[in-house]
Ligand SMILES: Nc1ncnc2c1ncn2[C@@H]1O[C@H](COP(=O)(O)OP(=O)(O)O)[C@@H](O)[C@H]1O
């Protein structure tokens with residue numbers, strides 16, 4: 001069943017305990033934000049008398065949003081939507097609801113399902129900027145929440161049709177259209193954690209590269225999606241979450257499948273605060289590639305510039321500079337950008353970037369059948385463990401180079417742990433105490449560290 005059909009049928013949901021809880025949370029947020037001089041909103045007061053008819057302006061906006069939604073559903077192949085699985089019944093049994101975050105339109109909470117899994121619940125933020133501004137204009141809180149609900153319904157429709165590892169997964173939804181003019185919608189989504197840019201800046205380059213690569217894969221999918229080329233109009237780090245170390249976009253209500261219409265090339269300037277790009281108007285009257293280019297430049301300015309260059313392996317820097325320059329000037333489209341990223345990944349995984357280095361492993365003695373007792377040791381940056389110096393390496397040879405460059409390092413082992421690229425983690429140590437037998441391990445000791453002893 002399509003979203004519009006569900007809403008049109010005025011389907012009555014089960015008892016919505018979790019949804020009611022969410023509504024309460026939204027009210028609590030209202031109390032929080034009202035103090036910041038927002039004011040003017042009487043949103044969500046229970047037990048109010050029957051609502052007066054909606055103002056004509058709001059009715060028109062509602063009509064438009066409904067029409068856009070129907071058009072999107074039609075373009076997306078009507079009833080073929082994946083139903084997602086979870087419904088109002090699951091929502092009514094959900095417990096442990098706590099707010100994760102909110103934006104202008106929606107509030108998101110975490111909840112535990114009866115089966116034990118956890119999901120993110122998205123609903124309209126009754127005290128958010130979108131609803132508040134509408135209420136200031138039209139003075140009709142319930143109608144304004146309905147208007148915002150159409151945005152969430154649009155997001156649900158898009159999430160039903162778009163499947164990609166870079167898009168948060170929709171597990172289900174629940175509508176309650178009984179409180180005319182309001183529609184209560186709750187979307188149940190894969191749970192993530194908000195993107196912390198500051199924290200990301202402190203992670204190893206390999207992890208930051210992974211995020212940029214996931215983003216490139218997502219933009220490639222969006223450029224060639226089953227619904228056409230999709231642009232994320234509100235493209236900012238806060239519209240993304242991390243799920244198991246993977247970047248996923250969660251805010252899709254500001255996505256558009258339309259490319260800007262034009263009469264001449266002059267209608268097609270792509271404007272950013274710092275830069276603008278002239279594009280061509282196609283024979284079909286569309287600004288060619290504008291959606292793809294807008295996404296790509298936003299990826300450049302919000303992600304690549306911060307995450308890609310800093311502390312990259314030096315041999316990869318020219319390739320990364322080229323990616324930054326080419327996306328920053330929109331010389332590359334998404335296809336070329338993806339190729340360039342894959343090339344860097346290949347160079348990195350294969351260790352080709354290490355060529356023409358002095359070989360230093362010969363300065364180490366290898367003790368087979370031993371490893372170090374795990375414990376605290378000296379720290380290095382950007383370590384995969386806060387207890388010591390644990391770094392991703394291509395080989396024992398690269399580990400030897402790293403150990404030589406750190407004055408405290410006396411020995412290292414190559415652990416069984418692997419990063420996402422399949423590279424092993426090496427653990428670097430400052431002392432040689434506490435060796436324990438381990439048939440599968442090898443410990444490499446600096447010859448100078450064994451102070452001339454022949455081991
Ligand atoms: N699946 C999710 N898991 C965890 N947090 C999420 C999830 N989806 C959204 N959030 C958090 O909720 C905030 C608001 O969600 P979003 O969809 O961006 O709403 P809005 O349209 O109001 O901006 C996001 O900035 C993010 O921090």
Ligand SMILES: *[C@@H]1O[C@H](CO)[C@@H](O)[C@H](O)[C@H]1NC(C)=O
Nearest residue numbers: 265277278279280281288289
């Ligand atoms: C616009 O079209 C002209 C030729 O018609 C071409 O030379 C130019 O590269 C195009 N510009 C863009 C941005 O695609």
Ligand SMILES: *[C@@H]1O[C@H](CO)[C@@H](O)[C@H](O)[C@H]1NC(C)=O
Nearest residue numbers: 321324325326327328329330
């Ligand atoms: C790309 O390189 C050219 C030539 O060096 C330079 O003029 C331009 O400013 C660079 N663009 C970006 C976005 O770095």
Ligand SMILES: *[C@@H]1O[C@H](CO)[C@@H](O)[C@H](O)[C@H]1NC(C)=O
Nearest residue numbers: 220223224289333334335336
């Ligand atoms: C980019 O790649 C897609 C998918 O492989 C292909 O359909 C499209 O034609 C390519 N676009 C350009 C400009 O090369």
Ligand SMILES: [Mg+2]
Nearest residue numbers: 103238239251
């Ligand atoms: Mg958002």
